[in-house]
Amino acid sequence: MFLKNVKYVTSAPSKEFWLDSDRKEICILGRSNVGKSTFINKITNNNSMAKVSKVPGYTKYLNFFDVNGSFYLVDTPGYGYAKASYKRDESFYKMMDEYLESRKNLVGAIVLIDAKVSFTKDDIMLIDILHNYQIPLQIIVSKTDKSNQSLKSKLKRDAKNILLEEEYNNLLFYSSLDLKTVEKVVIQILNMYKVSEV
Ligand SMILES: Nc1nc2c(ncn2[C@@H]2O[C@H](COP(=O)(O)OP(=O)(O)OP(=O)(O)O)[C@@H](O)[C@H]2O)c(=O)[nH]1
Ligand SMILES: [Mg+2]
Numbered sequence: 001m002f003l004k005n006v007k008y009v010t011s012a013p014s015k016e017f018w019l020d021s022d023r024k025e026i027c028i029l030g031r032s033n034v035g036k037s038t039f040i041n042k043i044t045n046n047n048s049m050a051k052v053s054k055v056p057g058y059t060k061y062l063n064f065f066d067v068n069g070s071f072y073l074v075d076t077p078g079y080g081y082a083k084a085s086y087k088r089d090e091s092f093y094k095m096m097d098e099y100l101e102s103r104k105n106l107v108g109a110i111v112l113i114d115a116k117v118s119f120t121k122d123d124i125m126l127i128d129i130l131h132n133y134q135i136p137l138q139i140i141v142s143k144t145d146k147s148n149q150s151l152k153s154k155l156k157r158d159a160k161n162i163l164l165e166e167e168y169n170n171l172l173f174y175s176s177l178d179l180k181t182v183e184k185v186v187i188q189i190l191n192m193y194k195v196s197e198v
Helices: 036-043 090-102 121-132 149-162 165-169 179-192
Strands: 006-012 025-030 062-067 071-075 106-114 137-142
Touching: 025 036, 036 071, 036 106, 036 179, 090 106, 090 121, 106 121, 137 165, 137 179
Parallel strands: 025 071, 025 106, 106 137
Antiparallel strands: 006 062, 062 071
16 A cells, blocks of 8 residues: 555745645654655655655755645655765754744654664654654654664664653554565554545
8 A cells, every 4th residue: 555646746945835734744754864755755656756865965845745635745854964974054953943843734743763773862852852842753764674683672672762652662664675564654654643545
């Protein structure tokens, strides 16, 4: 199962460009290069839906996608890549904070965590912000094809310390190379945020 009839709508460099809508919205968050844009392509089964790059810092603005006239998905720019040859400036953090604090129709956030890296300081800061603003969050561990059993155990230990119990119980593991994991994620998103495809 994939998200059907998905269309790119707009790219918003600042608040004035956010869609004026009360339709439910779900944003995809995570550090640069963790695979957010790839994730959108996989759950929509369309590899040219969102632009993907090996170079971190590729997505610059909030990119809105209409899912079958039912809800919006928002791809976001990543933060805190350790070996970054670029730096996110103050305005990026302001833009993200403003979005998370004031977006009324935001029903939840999907936070991608790299299976090999586990939770970084920046990830923990973001999760704190989501907790403060009481935005329901779903953690999805990405790139599991690059992980192994001991990294997975470490990540689960870290997750137990950082997440609320329900978030920990809902942890999902995904690889863009494994369509079975993609389908599981789609089902979880539709259930969790009570959004439907039709
Ligand atoms: N092996 C593997 N590679 C992946 C996976 N998901 C994404 N990638 C690769 O990771 C790189 C970064 O992917 P993007 O989707 O552009 O990452 P992003 O989080 O959108 O990055 P920014 O836009 O810079 O924030 C690309 O080379 C992808 O092909 C995965 O599950 N497994
Ligand atoms: Mg991206």
